[in-house]
Amino acid sequence: SVGHVVILVAMGGCWGDGYFAWEGPDTREHRPPRKPKPKPRGRRSDRPRVGLGYKGLAYDERPVVEPKPKKAKPSYPVRLKYSLKGHRGSIYAVEFDWEGDYLLSAGEDRQIILWNAKDGDMVKTYPINHSGDILCLLIAHDRKYFLSAASDGKIFMWNTVKGTVTRALMIPRFAKPNSLSWNEDESILACGTEDGQIHIWDLKSRNSKPIQSLRQASGAISSVVVDQPVIIAGSADGSARMYDVRTGKLVTRNFGGPAIGSIRVSKDKRLFLVSCLDNTIRVIDRETGDQLMSYKGHENCKYRIPSLFSNDGSLIVSGSEDGHVHFWDVVGGSLKHSIRHGNEAVLCVTLHPRTHVIATAGPKDGVIRIWE
Amino acid sequence: RLFAFSPTLCEESTAMSLVPRDDDAPTRQIGHRATSRVKKDDSRDKDSLPWNKEVTDAQGRRRFHGAFTGGWSAGYFNTVGSKEGWKPSQFVSSRSRRADRQKVRPEDFMDAEDLAEAAQAGKTLIMQKDFQDEDMPGDKRKPAEKQFEGMLTVNSESIGRQLLRTMGWREGKQVGDQEVSKALNRKVYGVSRPPLAGGEGAGVSTSSSSAAKTPRQFDTRTGLYQTRLKSDLRGLGYSGHNDILAPPLRLGRGNSVPFGAERSSSTSGLGLGALEAAGIHDEVYSSSNMDDYDIDIDVKGGEAAARARGRRGHGDEVGHQIAALAFVRPRKAERPPEEFKEIRVPPDFTGIHRFQHDELAQTVAEDLKRIPSAQDYLRGALHQIHQRMSIADRARALGEKKLPGPPPPKVLEEKLSREMVELISEKDRQKLAASLESAFTTSGKSLKTIDTDPDAWRRQFKEDPQKQERFERFLEVMAGKPGVKVPRHKLTNWQYQREMEEFTQIFNAKFKKLQSSQNKAQSSPAVAAKLRMYGRLTRTKEPWGPDRLLCLRFGVPDPYKDRPLPSKAQNTSSQRRYQETIDILQASQRSKSKIKGPSRLSRTN
Numbered sequence: 001s002v003g004h005v006v007i008l009v010a011m012g013g014c015w016g017d018g019y020f021a022w023e024g025p026d027t028r029e030h031r032p033p034r035k036p037k038p039k040p041r042g043r044r045s046d047r048p049r050v051g052l053g054y055k056g057l058a059y060d061e062r063p064v065v066e067p068k069p070k071k072a073k074p075s076y077p078v079r080l081k082y083s084l085k086g087h088r089g090s091i092y093a094v095e096f097d098w099e100g101d102y103l104l105s106a107g108e109d110r111q112i113i114l115w116n117a118k119d120g121d122m123v124k125t126y127p128i129n130h131s132g133d134i135l136c137l138l139i140a141h142d143r144k145y146f147l148s149a150a151s152d153g154k155i156f157m158w159n160t161v162k163g164t165v166t167r168a169l170m171i172p173r174f175a176k177p178n179s180l181s182w183n184e185d186e187s188i189l190a191c192g193t194e195d196g197q198i199h200i201w202d203l204k205s206r207n208s209k210p211i212q213s214l215r216q217a218s219g220a221i222s223s224v225v226v227d228q229p230v231i232i233a234g235s236a237d238g239s240a241r242m243y244d245v246r247t248g249k250l251v252t253r254n255f256g257g258p259a260i261g262s263i264r265v266s267k268d269k270r271l272f273l274v275s276c277l278d279n280t281i282r283v284i285d286r287e288t289g290d291q292l293m294s295y296k297g298h299e300n301c302k303y304r305i306p307s308l309f310s311n312d313g314s315l316i317v318s319g320s321e322d323g324h325v326h327f328w329d330v331v332g333g334s335l336k337h338s339i340r341h342g343n344e345a346v347l348c349v350t351l352h353p354r355t356h357v358i359a360t361a362g363p364k365d366g367v368i369r370i371w372e
Numbered sequence: 373r374l375f376a377f378s379p380t381l382c383e384e385s386t387a388m389s390l391v392p393r394d395d396d397a398p399t400r401q402i403g404h405r406a407t408s409r410v411k412k413d414d415s416r417d418k419d420s421l422p423w424n425k426e427v428t429d430a431q432g433r434r435r436f437h438g439a440f441t442g443g444w445s446a447g448y449f450n451t452v453g454s455k456e457g458w459k460p461s462q463f464v465s466s467r468s469r470r471a472d473r474q475k476v477r478p479e480d481f482m483d484a485e486d487l488a489e490a491a492q493a494g495k496t497l498i499m500q501k502d503f504q505d506e507d508m509p510g511d512k513r514k515p516a517e518k519q520f521e522g523m524l525t526v527n528s529e530s531i532g533r534q535l536l537r538t539m540g541w542r543e544g545k546q547v548g549d550q551e552v553s554k555a556l557n558r559k560v561y562g563v564s565r566p567p568l569a570g571g572e573g574a575g576v577s578t579s580s581s582s583a584a585k586t587p588r589q590f591d592t593r594t595g596l597y598q599t600r601l602k603s604d605l606r607g608l609g610y611s612g613h614n615d616i617l618a619p620p621l622r623l624g625r626g627n628s629v630p631f632g633a634e635r636s637s638s639t640s641g642l643g644l645g646a647l648e649a650a651g652i653h654d655e656v657y658s659s660s661n662m663d664d665y666d667i668d669i670d671v672k673g674g675e676a677a678a679r680a681r682g683r684r685g686h687g688d689e690v691g692h693q694i695a696a697l698a699f700v701r702p703r704k705a706e707r708p709p710e711e712f713k714e715i716r717v718p719p720d721f722t723g724i725h726r727f728q729h730d731e732l733a734q735t736v737a738e739d740l741k742r743i744p745s746a747q748d749y750l751r752g753a754l755h756q757i758h759q760r761m762s763i764a765d766r767a768r769a770l771g772e773k774k775l776p777g778p779p780p781p782k783v784l785e786e787k788l789s790r791e792m793v794e795l796i797s798e799k800d801r802q803k804l805a806a807s808l809e810s811a812f813t814t815s816g817k818s819l820k821t822i823d824t825d826p827d828a829w830r831r832q833f834k835e836d837p838q839k840q841e842r843f844e845r846f847l848e849v850m851a852g853k854p855g856v857k858v859p860r861h862k863l864t865n866w867q868y869q870r871e872m873e874e875f876t877q878i879f880n881a882k883f884k885k886l887q888s889s890q891n892k893a894q895s896s897p898a899v900a901a902k903l904r905m906y907g908r909l910t911r912t913k914e915p916w917g918p919d920r921l922l923c924l925r926f927g928v929p930d931p932y933k934d935r936p937l938p939s940k941a942q943n944t945s946s947q948r949r950y951q952e953t954i955d956i957l958q959a960s961q962r963s964k965s966k967i968k969g970p971s972r973l974s975r976t977n
Contacts, residue, residue, distance in 0.1 A: 187925045202921050212919035229926045238898065243916060245923055248931030250916040256901025290906045 033101060033118060076315055076327045076337050077358050077371035082120035084370065086113050090363035093137040093148075094348040103350075103359055105368055106134035106148055112158070117352070117359075120370065126163050129156055136180040136191075149177040149191060155201075169201055169208050178304065179262075181226045190231055192221025198233050198243075216241060216250065222304045223262040227269065234260030240274060240284075253289050255282075262306045267313055275300060275307040281318055283330075295328045297335040303345050311351060317358065319346030325360055325371075341369055829878065839871070846875045866954050 054062040089108035096103055096117060106112040110133060112126040132152035139146045145166065149155045153174025157167035171177055175193035182189045182203070189201040191210075196217040199210035219237030226232075231243040236259035242251045258278035265272060271292070272284040281295040298320035307318035315336065316328040325346055327337040341360045348361040348368075361368045465471035479487070479496055490496045529537075541547060830847065833840040838861045848856045860868060900909035917937045923930040 183926070185925070188922060200919065200922055202925060204925070205921075211921045214916070216916070229928045243918070245918040245926050246928045246931065248915055248918060250914050252897075252912045252914070254897035254901045254910045254912075256898050256903075256910070288906075289908075289911045 033116060075312070075356060076310070076317075077339065077356055078337070079372055080339075081357070081370045081372045084115050084120055084122070084368040085366065086115075086122050086125070087111065087366035087368075089366055090133075091348060091361035091366055091368060092133060092135050094350045094359050094361045094368055095137045095139050095146075096350055096352050096359065097139045097143050098141050098353060099143075100353045100355065100357075102139075102143070103368070103370075104137050104139055104146060105348075105361065106137055107361075107366065108133045108363075109366070110134055110150065112137070112146075112148055114160070115368070117357075117370070124163065126158060129165050130154065132176075135177055138180050138182060138189075140186055141184075147180060147182075147189070149180050151176045153177070155180070155189075155191065167206075167208075169210075171199060172197070172210065172213060178220060178222050179224045181224045183226045183228045188226060190224045190226045190233075192224035192233055192235075194220045196220055196235060196237075198224055198231065200231070214241075214243060216252070219259065222260055223306075225263055225265055227265050232263055232265065232272070234263040234274060236260070238276075240272070251289075253284070261300060261304045264306070264308055266309050273307055273309060273316065275305060275318060277301050281307045281316060281328075283316075293330070293333050295333055295335075297328070298322075298324070298326045299345075303347060305345065305347060306349055308349060308351055311353070311356070317349055317351065319349045319360065319362075321345035323362070325349055325358070339371055342367070829882070832878075842871065843875055846872070847879070850879055870958060 052063075084103070084105070087105065087107055087109055088111075091105055091107035093107065094103065094105045101117055102123065103115040103117045104112060105115065110128045110130045112134065113122055114124040114126070115121065116123050130148065130150035130152055131154075132150040134148050134150045136149040137146060143160055145157055145159055147155055147157055149171075153171040153176070155169040155171065155177065156165045157169075158164065159166050169189070171191060171193060173195065175195045175197065177191045177193050179192040180189065181191075187202065187204050189203055191199050191201075193199065196215065196219055198214040198217070198221055200212045200214070201207070201210050214231075214233075217233065217235035217237055217239070219235045221233050221235045223234045224231065229245045231245070232240065233243070234240045238255045238257050238259055240253045240255065240260055240263055242253070244251070255274070255276055258276040258280075261275040261277050263272055263274050265286075270286050272286055273281065274284055275281045277300055279296060279298065279300050281298075281300075282291050283293040283295075284290070285292055295316055295318075298318055299322045300318070300320060303321060305319040305321065307316060309315070309330070310317055310327075314330055316330055317325065318328075319325050319341075323342045323344055323346060324338045324340050326335055328334065329336050339360075342362055342365060344362045344364050346360050346362045348359070350359045352358065355372070357370060357372050359368055359370050463471060479490075482490065487496065533541075536547065830844070831840065833843050842858050842861065845856055845858045849858060858872075863871065897910045897912060900906075915932075915937055917932050918930070920930055
């Protein structure tokens with residue numbers, strides 16, 4: 001059936017079935033995912049129901065009763081599927097891979113854990129190589145490597161299978177990275193740092209220093225998006241900057257005061273979703289800079305809380321500092337649904353690329369909850 | 373066939389085979405060809421060695437040699453050496469006949485210095501100086517001379533040399549000053565005077581008087597020692613590398629050691645390389661007296677000098693050297709240096725200049741204290757000046773004559789702005805008219821009442837048709853008429869700007885309700901965003917230069933490939949000065965526009 005979502009649920013307190021490896025070799029190697037259960041080929045309920053009094057009639061003449069209309073499944077996640085436990089401390093980055101099979105998470109305990117998204121198993125834990133909290137993760141398209149950026153000012157490239165660090169990039173002045181983004185080719189990496197700079201690396205060369213640093217912002221850069229050929233950055237000085245590489249022009253869009261927590265680009269690339277730290281999420285038109293919609297109802301005045309478009313573009317998803325995750329209708333602007341993650345602010349909200357599954361994580365409890 | 377095809381070759385070969393060659397060039401036959409290549413050194417065959425050859429006597433009979441047999445020739449042919457029975461020693465070694473290697477002793481590699489040291493250390497025995505023959509390497513003298521050299525050694529030191537030595541002379545050094553000798557040897561041309569010895573040579577600067585004062589040892593007549601004017605800042609007695617006059621102090625040695633033998637010859641025969649010098653720590657058993665450090669600068673004499681003279685130590689030499697640099701009183705008495713009286717600062721001195729006698733300057737000075745910037749000062753000062761003097765006073769002060777004729781009818785209309793005219797009451801208007809009349813010889817007729825034409829303000833720039841046109845265009849633009857532009861009319865940038873400001877001021881005064889968020893929004897993009905005026909007002913565009921590699925990765929041509937980046941105007945000092953000038957001019961213009969009277973002021977401005 002359409003949109004058969006899987007909920008990953010785990011109860012708080014226990015660490016699941018894997019023991020937590022703090023240092024040392026991994027406890028579990030990569031396992032192929034379990035075979036899916038065979039779907040029933042045509043349920044009785046789906047086949048056309050025949051009414052009473054069909055005996056003696058030809059096959060075509062049998063009366064047909066329309067099946068009962070099923071209750072439409074909601075398009076947003078409602079139920080908790082799993083709770084993934086394995087981290088100690090806050091979690092700052094949660095990412096699904098491109099296919100949606102795996103989930104990578106990292107946070108304050110400097111440990112990166114690879115989870116199986118479908119059944120919630122801990123697949124692999126990566127050794128601790130960072131000396132600061134891991135703040136950002138980026139998974140490559142082919143899943144063979146991923147990047148992790150930590151507050152010690154270093155970005156490590158890991159080999160997913162081997163679990164080793166293959167490359168290290170240095171952030172100038174060891175600034176704290178707030179956001180990582182790369183283009184589709186994975187050749188340009190942009191990192192927005194706490195000191196208001198955007199550093200750009202060329203990943204194809206072996207240089208660990210950035211090829212360019214953009215210093216126009218006067219506040220910390222909270223979010224960077226590389227949308228070829230534009231680099232978009234939102235900063236705490238209340239302005240979003242669009243660096244167009246093709247024309248060589250920088251357009252600064254001022255938001256009149258509140259710091260910008262995150263910027264996302266819609267799938268049709270015409271809209272920006274900007275969450276500002278004045279409890280508002282705004283949708284901005286890319287061409288004119290006009291504000292098309294604004295969404296309220298959540299709390300966001302302190303932390304960098306991401307807000308996302310849903311996969312079909314009908315919903316806006318955002319975390320909140322009161323521990324909820326809110327869903328708004330894009331067009332109407334009304335708050336449709338909320339799910340409660342915990343008591344603390346929800347710092348990580350990631351959408352599954354295919355299904356209506358989200359993963360949420362926040363500080364202090366170190367639990368990732370997967371909802372369907 | 374060989375004959376047919378290579379006649380030359382065959383000739384050679386046949387020739388070679390028939391005639392044995394015994395000439396110089398060693399040849400050998402390899403195959404049928406003759407080569408000069410020698411495969412093996414035949415001379416080194418075992419049979420060719422002298423003791424392996426067959427011994428024959430003069431008749432050619434085979435002989436064995438032994439102690440009693442063999443005869444006289446036995447030793448010779450087995451090369452005892454020669455007919456005489458001994459082998460003349462000759463060192464011959466060639467490529468073909470190599471001589472045996474001589475046994476080498478370390479003494480062969482030592483020079484005289486090393487030998488002396490080794491002797492002192494007790495390693496070897498060397499001959500004393502008197503009996504030693506100088507074996508210098510590379511000696512090119514004839515062997516005969518060499519042989520006799522050692523037999524006849526004469527004491528080379530004559531008494532004269534010994535004396536010179538005591539005075540500090542060394543082998544190889546010239547006696548007397550080189551410059552002096554040069555001067556002496558200089559050719560004299562014409563009638564010029566010959567150079568005097570010890571007088572005019574460069575560096576020789578003594579007078580007879582000073583010569584008399586110097587001690588005998590350093591008599592200038594020998595030309596060895598001169599007193600030189602001390603023109604440098606070195607210490608007394610300093611002479612750098614001049615070891616004669618200022619030999620280096622050595623600890624604990626009373627007898628003079630020749631220069632160069634810095635290596636201590638006491639116990640350092642071992643362990644001292646060629647490039648090493650003996651350090652202070654090597655001489656552990658040397659004794660040092662404190663007397664070595666005593667240097668007397670006493671010239672005339674006295675106890676110290678006598679002691680010094682008695683003991684032939686180095687302090688003596690230094691002291692005398694210092695004495696040689698005796699100070700002499702100058703002939704001319706020098707004027708004492710100019711004394712400057714102490715300047716006493718009056719207690720009420722503040723460092724601030726106060727203007728005196730000038731009212732305007734006083735005003736300026738007072739105002740400068742109060743107002744920090746020139747712009748404000750100008751506005752304030754002009755205002756004050758206008759306040760202090762009335763028009764009539766100024767006219768009187770400037771000594772103006774009254775203008776002939778009645779006042780022009782449009783005086784009030786033009787000189788007073790519309791607002792001011794409306795503000796002034798009737799009574800005051802008349803007063804004003806009266807005062808204006810005093811500037812003219814004839815009183816004007818009753819002035820018309822102020823024309824309260826509501827649209828007069830639209831035509832206020834009638835004198836300047838270009839300005840009027842600009843104003844009208846401006847009004848049209850503000851009204852929203854499309855396709856209208858304010859013409860420039862060859863105005864400079866700031867003039868244009870100023871005009872636009874003026875026009876907007878007039879406009880705003882008239883249409884006060886439009887002074888709304890539009891203006892506020894234009895102040896800054898942040899304000900515009902707050903007021904929800906999105907779009908152009910909230911956005912600013914500026915150029916930025918992406919990195920070449922970034923453009924490459926994005927697959928985009930570099931936008932600033934050839935041209936440089938248009939940079940923002942830097943806030944340089946020249947720009948600031950320009951801005952200040954404009955501000956002052958604007959301030960003056962504004963103040964000028966405020967005062968509407970007979971504009972004497974405009975002329976002075």
